[in-house]
Amino acid sequence: MLSPATIIFWTCSALLLYLYVVYPPLVRLLAIRFGRPIVRGNALPTVTVIVTAYNEEKSIVAKLSNLASLDYPASLLNVLVASAPWVRPGRNQPPPPVWSRTQAI
Secondary structure (H helix, E strand, C coil): CCCHHHHHHHHHHHHHHHHHHHHHHHHHHHHHHHCCCCCCCCCCCCEEEEEEECCCCCCHHHHHHHHHCCCCCHHHEEEEEEECCCCECCECCCCCCCCCCEEEC
8 A cells, every 4th residue: 555655756756747748749749730820910019117216306317218218119108107296405396207208196
């Protein structure tokens, strides 16, 4: 009679053997037999970049400029800037927008 530990050991060994030896060729054969070619379009998804900032008034303009210079269509790229209220010495106003698609939340 096999002990439970022996049964667990051989079951785990069989699963590992299946995972590393049997499964990869099986998937390859199924892909060859039933697979379809990948159809790639030239549609790009809309991307939203969330920039979190806290006391970043020295570097936020450079970061937004970097995001504005990305090689991605501007109509498909949204930038959300999430930060604490802007507190600037002598002025309580946000810095000028670097890019028209930037929203402050």
